[in-house]
Amino acid sequence: MAFREKKLIRNWQWQMNIVVVVAVVIVSLWSIAGVGADPQVPCYFIFGDSLVDNGNNNQLTSLAKANYLPYGIDFQGRRPTGRFSNGKTSVDIIxxxxxxxxxxxxxxxxxxxxxxxxxNYASAAAGIREETGRQLGQRITFSGQVKNYQNTVSQVVNILGNKQSAANYLSKCIYSIGMGSNDYLNNYFMPQFYSSSRQFTPEQFADNLIQAYSQQLQALYNYGARKFVLFGLGQIGCSPSELAQYSRDGRTCVARINNANQMFNTRLKSLVDQYNNRLTDARFIYINAYGIFQDILSSPSTYGFRVTNAGCCGVGRNNGQITCLPLQTPCPNRKEYLFWDAFHPTEAGNAVIGNRAYRAQSASDAYPIDISRLAQI
Incomplete structure (x- = not known):
């Protein structure tokens, strides 16, 4: 090969090396500056209870608050925000x-x-029924959360200029709803405060809840919602609180509570079919939180959990009778615990739920599609 040709090759290689270095620097600068792709949907609206509340109860006169350490001990530099976990919630993951x-x-x-x-409109102690959680003080019920959303829609109209622009924008957003846990925990299975268990059989109570739930879904639809994610109830009868009260060995889940939860879930999944058939311009999906919890409880080590029947912090049997006290020292191995306190999962537990809701790992996780596919519609 001639000397001139070798020199040209060396010059070309040197220039390519410079190009690669410059490209790496640019990519690094983009990463540092936070430049990235747009989110898959323009907005994400969240309705629910303490499982996903991130601060709405902080200013309420309520016992259902989590705006103090050790809540948030693993969230963005030991920052208690009102999240009922040591870190992120399932909707944060999503x-x-x-x-x-x-x-x-x-x-x-x-x-x-x-x-x-x-x-995020979620409020700790809130339920589908208006009276649910009242013994804990103020909370924003499902209907109250929907009214707050309606107020938000009015603001969106003002920002975007007209109702049609707002409707087009909102139709692309995802609406996450996780309600019903407190209607069992802080209503039906609390006969000392509520008469619902004397008024309704478990089947009747599930029907009553679904009827009220359906009315709020219709209201959301009327105000522009088109992509709905309905979270079923988890295994409430396996929470440290219910184990402390009703389980003889502190480990066996409370069947009568879980059975009632499943009655609600079965009806909620059927509601997805009803709405998908009736409202053809909308899409509804169901997330099987109960089944995801069952997988974790059946094989906890698969997910890195060592303790599934006790809270990482709290007071009483299995840390399940009272939730985390202010400045209480929690367990150090938080990633090995499914539950953070008497009722709520750790960030590690929330990560399993959030990840499988977004992208189903088994056919039963989401019906008829998961959140990742809903976002693409």
């Missing part, structure tokens, strides 16, 4: 997977154009 660069903010503090990315 927001990350959807591509949002920030977690969805609570309704209580969200202002201006920030609402365009979505709002």
């Amino acid at each position: 927001a990350e997977l959807l591509g949002f660069d920030q977690y969805i903010p609570p309704y209580a503090t969200t202002r201006g154009n920030d609402i365009l990315k979505g709002v």
